[in-house]
Amino acid sequence: MLDTAASANACLRPLGPRFAFGYTREGSARSCIPRVISEEDNPVRHISWPRPVLTEATQRATLFEIFFDLVYVFALTRVIAFMGHPLTPLTLAQGLILLLLFWVTWTNYTWLGNQARADLGPVAAGTTLAMAAIFVAALVIPDAWQHGATTTGARLTLALAYIIPTALHLTLYFYAATGDRQLHTTLGIYATAVALAWIPLVLGAVLGGTAQTLLWAAAFLINFTGGGVLASRVSGWPVRSPSHFTERHGLVLIIALGESLVSVGVGAEPAVTHAPVLVAALLAFTSTVCLWWLYFKRSASAAGVALARASTKRRNQAAVNAYSWAHIALIAGVIYIALGIEQVLVHLTHNQPRHAAGTPLDWTSTLALYGGAFLYLAGRVTFLRFTVRSTPPGHLVAPGVALLLLPAARILPALAALGLLTVFLVALVVYEWLGGREQDPTADETTKL
Known part of the structure; x- marks a missing residue:
């Protein structure tokens, strides 16, 4: 028995x-x-899991993560619309703050998806809830800095819609970090910074005005200091799949580049058949192609190889510096360029037929157009320095040239100002293309890692 x-x-x-x-x-x-029974065939596994499904080293971006990015397409569109109505130096700064706060939520979930499969189980459910909150945040952006009793509710809604995804992210990340004491330490440091950042965020929503601008900027800086600097240096964020991580950042940059094309449609709609408007649209398209080439043909692939070949410690630090933070300049630069392109087309459509090439842009519009180019090119230099650790002289000079062209662009007609930027970007592409391997920042650097 x-x-x-x-x-x-x-x-x-x-x-x-x-x-x-x-x-x-x-x-x-x-x-x-x-x-x-394979994990995929086990029906019980798809109902409830006691443990998260960790991301494998060869994992690529999932369709669910690409779907997740769609809500940021809407958010970026709303941010550009907010900055352009009306376009002032203050709205440029406020729009940048909104962009930075949205970037924090996006990069948080990119790190989470690199730790555990984003499309499975509780992580997928929590990420879907975060998407809903981010969608609501994007909806109320037009009232983000308005005055009045009704807009106070909009500001608080925006603050709450930011807090919910960050709280969900921390909960899901702790769940995904089961058994990893070092990652729990990192999350503990970051959670403290996140909770502290909520205070100025809510307080700024209540006060509004200048106080809101300063307090929301402080909220981002607290989050940046705690997550990007302190947590990463004290304990570190592990990169389980370099290919997944680099692919996710490439995809979000493509989304931002798409906003440059969307801005053409927004600005050109009233007079899309006019010849100057069509010329401006083609110039905008050419500029967007150049921006794509400068990153994806000259930087992205080799930087990804460098990240994959780096030691674990250096890889984790480079991922934070080059992707989570240097990419902010790339995204912000593209968004500002998109806003500047929209303003060029607005000038052209409103000045037909008196001024075929449009009147000169104001300083704010010119700053958006050329300052965006500066941010993008400077962000690319920083990105390469943190990954392949080498940048040719041409890469270093290009951001400065973009700024030097700004005063000249200010006195030119709007169409000529856009044409000057396009010529500069095309010349930069030709210079780097003709330079070939001799000018390639990644030609030999990956062997040094």
């Missing part, structure tokens, strides 16, 4: 995470027959 019980208990022992058991009756005796 004891032998039978022992035998039955032995049958019920788990043989590992990839085994399930089916039970059959043969006469009066009970026996167990093991059969192998």
Whole structure:
């Protein structure tokens, strides 16, 4: 009798995470027959999991993560619309603050998806809830800095819609970090900074005006200091899949570049058949192609190789510096350029037929157009310095040239100002293309890692 019980208990022992058991009756005796079931075929696994499904080293971006990015397409569109109505130096700064806060939420979930599969189980459910909150935040952006009793509710809604995704992210990340003490330490440091950042965020929403601008900027800086500097240096954020991490950042940059094309449609709609407007649209398209080439053809792939080949410690630090933070300048630069392109087209459509090339842009519009180019090119230099650790002289000079062209662009007609920027970007592409391997910042650097 004891032998039978022992035998039955032995049958019920788990043989590992990839085994399930089916039970059959043969006469009066009970026996167990093991059969192998893959994780994908196991229906129980898709109902509830005691542990998260960790991201594998070869993981690529999932369709769910690309779907997640769609809510940021809407958010970026709303930020550009907010800055342009009306376009002032203050709205440029306020729009940048909104962009930075949205970037924090996006990069948080990119790190989470690199730790655990974003499209499975509780992580997918929590990420979907975060998407809903971010969507609401984007909806109320037009009232983000308005005055009045009704807009106070909009500001508080925006603050709350930011807090919810960050709180969900921390909860899901702690869940995904089960058993990893070092990652728990990192999350503890970051959670403290995040909670502290909520205070100026809510206080700024209540006060409004200048106080709101300063307090929301402080909220981002607290988050940046705690997550990007302190937590990463004290304990570190592990990169489980370099390919997944680099691909996610490339995809979000493509989304931002798409906003440059969307801005053409927004600005050109009233007079899309006019020749100067069509010329401006083609110039905007050419500029966007140049921006794409400068990153994806000259920087992204080799930087990804460098990240994959780096030591674990250096990889983790480079991921924070080059991707989580240097990419802010790339994204902000593209958004400002998109805003500047929209303003050029507005000038052209409103000055037909008196001024075929448009009147000169004001300083704010010119700053958006050329300051955006400066941010993008400077961000690329920083990105390369943190990854391949080498930048040719041409890369270093290009951001300064963009700024030097700004005063000249200010006195030119709007169409000529856009044309000057396009010529500069095309010349930069040709220079780097003709330079070939001699000017390639990544030609030999990956072997040094």
